[in-house]
Amino acid sequence: MPKSAQATAPVAAAPTPGPVPHRVRVWDPIVRIFHWTVAAGVIANLTFLRHEESPHIYVGYAVIAALIIRLGWGLVARGHARFSSFVPGPRRLLDYFAAILNKREPRYVGHNPAGAAMILLLLALLATVGTTGWMMGLDAFWGVGWVETLHEVTANILIGAVALHVIGAIVESIRHRENLPLAMITGYKRAAEGTDIDNAPVAG
Numbered sequence: 001m002p003k004s005a006q007a008t009a010p011v012a013a014a015p016t017p018g019p020v021p022h023r024v025r026v027w028d029p030i031v032r033i034f035h036w037t038v039a040a041g042v043i044a045n046l047t048f049l050r051h052e053e054s055p056h057i058y059v060g061y062a063v064i065a066a067l068i069i070r071l072g073w074g075l076v077a078r079g080h081a082r083f084s085s086f087v088p089g090p091r092r093l094l095d096y097f098a099a100i101l102n103k104r105e106p107r108y109v110g111h112n113p114a115g116a117a118m119i120l121l122l123l124a125l126l127a128t129v130g131t132t133g134w135m136m137g138l139d140a141f142w143g144v145g146w147v148e149t150l151h152e153v154t155a156n157i158l159i160g161a162v163a164l165h166v167i168g169a170i171v172e173s174i175r176h177r178e179n180l181p182l183a184m185i186t187g188y189k190r191a192a193e194g195t196d197i198d199n200a201p202v203a204g
Contacts, residue, residue: 022191026109027184031081034070035184038063038126046159057137064130067123078200080110085200087120088113107176109189109198115172118165125158 027035041063049056074083088096096113099105105112111119132151135141169180183189192198 023188024109024191025187026080026189027187028077028079028081029187030069030073030077032184032187034066034073037066041066042126042158042162046155057133060130060133063126064134067126067130071123080200082200086111086116088116093117105175107178107192107196109192109196110200112172115168118161118168122158122161122165125154125161128154129158 041059045056045059045063049059073081076082080086093113096105100114108115129151132147132154135144135147136151141147172178173180178190
């Protein structure tokens with residue numbers, strides 16, 4: 001090829017990168033530490049530590065301590081960690097389920113109403129399992145049948161609730177193209193845009 005042709009040969013332009021989605025911090029360190037502490041503790045105590053008495057007890061105490069901290073934090077925290085920012089009323093919850101059936105549910109930056117209801121259920125189950133487990137170690141309730149039964153039944157219900165929680169997180173991640181488990185590690189999610197709902201925009 002002549003040198004003149006080489007000099008005038010067009011050069012392909014580099015592709016222009018698309019806009020980088022703005023990210024905001026949604027989950028603070030206390031929320032994230034609580035989430036993964038409870039996840040690890042529940043998995044351990046419901047599987048390989050289920051019949052290991054001492055380790056089972058100590059892990060249970062750790063989960064109870066994390067639960068107490070989270071409950072207190074939910075009352076005083078700012079942003080998406082605060083219970084008042086995401087706990088739905090019956091009407092909002094039913095409307096959200098109706099939107100899911102129509103495949104028109106909006107993306108929430110924090111907990112959506114269904115996720116919030118599941119969080120409340122999980123907190124109640126954890127409190128029941130932890131309280132009855134603690135009671136089983138007291139002389140006053142040692143060998144009491146209803147305490148042991150309630151502990152076992154609630155633990156089994158907890159397994160089902162955790163499974164639904166995981167499935168819900170996966171489905172929502174796919175529906176809204178956002179990695180929710182990763183967000184619970186980094187604390188960051190995509191900022192609200194379009195029809196998205198940010199129910200705690202003052203989170204810092």
